Amino acid sequence: MNKTSSAIWKSSLAAVERLPPCPEDLSEPQYVNLMFWGHCHLCFLEDSKFFKYMEARVQLCSKCGMNEFLLWDQLPGNIDERLKSLIPSIGEDLCKHEREVGYVLCDSYERKSKRKRVTPQASFFHVATAVKLNKEIKALRTEKLKKAWVEDRGIAWRKIKEHSEACRDYMTWLTDQELDRVFRVKNKRREQLRERLAKLGWEYEFDTMGIANSRVRNAELCYLGHLQLAEELTDQAWEETKDDWAIFMQGVRSIHERNARCQQLKTRIRTHIAPAYSQYILSQPPKAVVPTLAEVVRMEEFLTVAASPPFDQGLPDGAFDNAIARLPELVAKWQSEREEVAMQALRSSPVYAASKEVPEGVLYHASSVFSCRKCGSTLTCPTLFVHECFLQLIPASTKRVSKKSRRKEEKEEGDTEPPASEGTIPREALDDMVLHTFPNARSWQPGSNLVLDDSVYHHTVVILDLLGLERTTTGEELRKLDPYLECLCGCFGERKGHTMSWMNALQYCKRHRSRSYDGSFTVVGEPGIRQQAPKYRPICSWCQVRSSQWRVAPTQGAVGHYMEEHRCSQAEAHALEDRALKEEMVD
Numbered sequence: 001m002n003k004t005s006s007a008i009w010k011s012s013l014a015a016v017e018r019l020p021p022c023p024e025d026l027s028e029p030q031y032v033n034l035m036f037w038g039h040c041h042l043c044f045l046e047d048s049k050f051f052k053y054m055e056a057r058v059q060l061c062s063k064c065g066m067n068e069f070l071l072w073d074q075l076p077g078n079i080d081e082r083l084k085s086l087i088p089s090i091g092e093d094l095c096k097h098e099r100e101v102g103y104v105l106c107d108s109y110e111r112k113s114k115r116k117r118v119t120p121q122a123s124f125f126h127v128a129t130a131v132k133l134n135k136e137i138k139a140l141r142t143e144k145l146k147k148a149w150v151e152d153r154g155i156a157w158r159k160i161k162e163h164s165e166a167c168r169d170y171m172t173w174l175t176d177q178e179l180d181r182v183f184r185v186k187n188k189r190r191e192q193l194r195e196r197l198a199k200l201g202w203e204y205e206f207d208t209m210g211i212a213n214s215r216v217r218n219a220e221l222c223y224l225g226h227l228q229l230a231e232e233l234t235d236q237a238w239e240e241t242k243d244d245w246a247i248f249m250q251g252v253r254s255i256h257e258r259n260a261r262c263q264q265l266k267t268r269i270r271t272h273i274a275p276a277y278s279q280y281i282l283s284q285p286p287k288a289v290v291p292t293l294a295e296v297v298r299m300e301e302f303l304t305v306a307a308s309p310p311f312d313q314g315l316p317d318g319a320f321d322n323a324i325a326r327l328p329e330l331v332a333k334w335q336s337e338r339e340e341v342a343m344q345a346l347r348s349s350p351v352y353a354a355s356k357e358v359p360e361g362v363l364y365h366a367s368s369v370f371s372c373r374k375c376g377s378t379l380t381c382p383t384l385f386v387h388e389c390f391l392q393l394i395p396a397s398t399k400r401v402s403k404k405s406r407r408k409e410e411k412e413e414g415d416t417e418p419p420a421s422e423g424t425i426p427r428e429a430l431d432d433m434v435l436h437t438f439p440n441a442r443s444w445q446p447g448s449n450l451v452l453d454d455s456v457y458h459h460t461v462v463i464l465d466l467l468g469l470e471r472t473t474t475g476e477e478l479r480k481l482d483p484y485l486e487c488l489c490g491c492f493g494e495r496k497g498h499t500m501s502w503m504n505a506l507q508y509c510k511r512h513r514s515r516s517y518d519g520s521f522t523v524v525g526e527p528g529i530r531q532q533a534p535k536y537r538p539i540c541s542w543c544q545v546r547s548s549q550w551r552v553a554p555t556q557g558a559v560g561h562y563m564e565e566h567r568c569s570q571a572e573a574h575a576l577e578d579r580a581l582k583e584e585m586v587d
Contacts, residue, residue, distance in 0.1 A: 018173055020166040023159075026057060033059075035167065040064055052171070054164035056126040069124035076127070079134045082150050086133060086157050088126040152327040155469035182230045192233040193226075193245070202249040209252050211259075215252035218244050235252075258330055262436045264311040267436070269297055270567065272315060273306065276324045278572060281541060282333075287476075289382045291334050293542050294441035296392060298434050299323075299330050307430050338444055345370065349452035361501060366478040367460040367471065369506060371453040378456055378506040383583050388537060390446040391544050394435060441545040455511040459491075460515035462517050463502055478502065479584075489520040499524050503584070536582035542566050 009028035013019060021032045034054075039046045040061040052059050053069075059070055069090055072079070133153065140146045146341055149165040197206045212219045226241050260329050276559035277293050284290060297301060301323040305315070323330075342363055363381050370379045373388040384390070425433075462474055467483060483502050487495060491510040505521070538558050543565070558580070562573035 003225075018170055020163060020170060023162065023163045025156075030057070035068065042068070052167075052300065053088060053126070053168050055160055056129060058126075058128075068127055070127055070289050071122060072125060075130050077126060077131065077134055079130050080137050082146075083130065083133050083137065084125075086150070086153050087130045089123040091123065109580070122542065130390065156310050169247055185230050186228065186233060189231065189233050190227065190231060196233075196238055196242075197245060197249065199214065200243070200246070200249075202253075205249040205252040205256070207246070208256070211255055212248070214254050216248065216255070219250040219251065222248040248432045258433065258436070261307075261311045262433050265306055265433055266437050268315055269293070272320050273297060273302060274566070276320065276327070278576070280324075280327055281573070284579070287382065288579070289338070289385050289581060290541055291331060291333055292438075292441055292443065292544050294434060294438035295334065295443055295575055296327070296330075297438075298394075298431065299334075301326060301330065303430055303434070309423060309425070342370070342381065342384065342450065343444075345450045346452050349457075350454045351452060351457050361472070363404075364474045364476075365471070366469075366473045366475045367457050368475070369453055369456040369460055371451050371456070373449040373451060376507075378451075378453065378503065380479075382476075382581060384446075384450070385444055386537075386539055386544070386581050386583050387446075389449060390444050391442040392439055392445040392448060393447070394438070394443045438543065440543065440545045440549055442546075453509070455491075456506050456509045456510075457519040459506065459509040459520055460502075462520050466521060466523050484524045487519040487521060488516070491520070539580060539582050540565075541576060541580045 006028065009032075010022070013022060013028060013031070019035070022028050026034070034052065034057060035043070037059070038050070039059075040050060042064040044058060045061050050059050050061055051065060053065070056068075058068070070086070083220065137146055137149060140149055144372070148561060194203065194206050197203065209223060211224065214220055222241075223246055226244065250309075273296065274293065277296055281288075281290055297306060302320065305319050305323060308315075343358065346352055346363060346368060347355075347358060366380065368381065370384055371377070372379060372387060372389050379387055379388075381481050461471065463483065463485065464471060466480075467481065469478070484499055485502055485505050486497065486499050487505055487508070489512070490496065491512075492498065492508050494503075540547075540550075540558055540561055542562070547558075547561075550558075550561040550565070552564050556564075558577045559570070559573040562568040562576055563570060568576065
């Protein structure tokens, strides 16, 4: 390169803001190629992810980087050990910072503090630099010359590292400048969109579009696409995307309308239904199986009145009198549906599979012991209706469809908007309103996890015979006796001969190959004397929300939850807590 060209290069580089001067070991074109060119220096691959190895003065793609940096033992030739601290080296893999910024810290062999490694790691050395320096040091004949050369190279290496660090600072600054530019452009584009949509009456919807999820039409297209472009909005771009924004904004408006209806529905529930619901629960015997408030609201008799438009007006007194009068009948139907689910599990068990008719009331017999396939717990009625594994979020009645199917339907059917707040609302929309009003409420949904454990059935029959009780003895009656047993059969393995409560013992029961269960237990002590105070899983009969989701301090427990979440008085909260059906926690 002649002097004229060199002067032009130097003046051009000097005009670049904050760019470090060209180092002595590189020419100006080589320096520009390292700092600004977008290709791999070996394979010339473009449009890929590159890493700048500043100390090695090279930019490589990930594939070439693996070949250009090798372990010390893999370097060609017998490399002098004194060169280890003078050759650019990298760690075994890229740290998080290096992957983010796109350049690699080619620190010396001895310094890896920025990688924050606890254990020693392998170092990979730059092959070209190692071969070049090894050739230079071997060309020197005396040890004195080699020592002086190593000292000079150490000084040059420190300069290279200082310059490389300055280059990295420049690249970081350059990245920050670009991010700041993109941020300003996006903000300006956002304001331009807001101004244009405000003229069309969508200002509030634009400001609150963050409430939309992916199910809203054009949500991803507008929120993640059109809005995030790093370019100012032109008239042509606005005309091309205006219809997309109108559809999206209508979806956001529909969400606001639904939320307003849900808030009014919540007010109606608290004003008219909740007091009658609380009164009904307190009128029931202790440990009664009752539906949650959300399940009561979803009953047709209550929901049609609670969700009747217009929503901006209150309901007259006595609007729910007919539904409240039928509440015992509706709850009985609700309970029979759940009992039928348990009966189906009972009929499909080996114990009753051959029976044409199952005796009446067998569901509540002490021998009808169920098992949860999910956690393995043994369960009896009625506590199986509040078992933690069976309590799931209330499912939506609307059919879930894939994004591809939804887009296909939208294309075929056009823009179908949800029904207005006035007029008849479809049942699916009403159910969705209830789900948004009670987002964390759960209901009993055992699915295939509920099974009758025939091995526990036979063991329980042995216990009833030992106690001289009828086979029709209920689970609650046996719980009151709470017999303690010495476990004698082989089901208990290492626990054979141990003494435990009957519910604890049932956890380990297995099917006997001999099909004979006599002699499995002996009764220890007097039945009816509880040796340990029972522990119960906290539960709210109003919503059955997990106790971990209660918005009260753990010390306040269920009473605090009733008062805070359901606005019950302190007396009501204590009464509800005392009468609630709870699942006993078995050690």
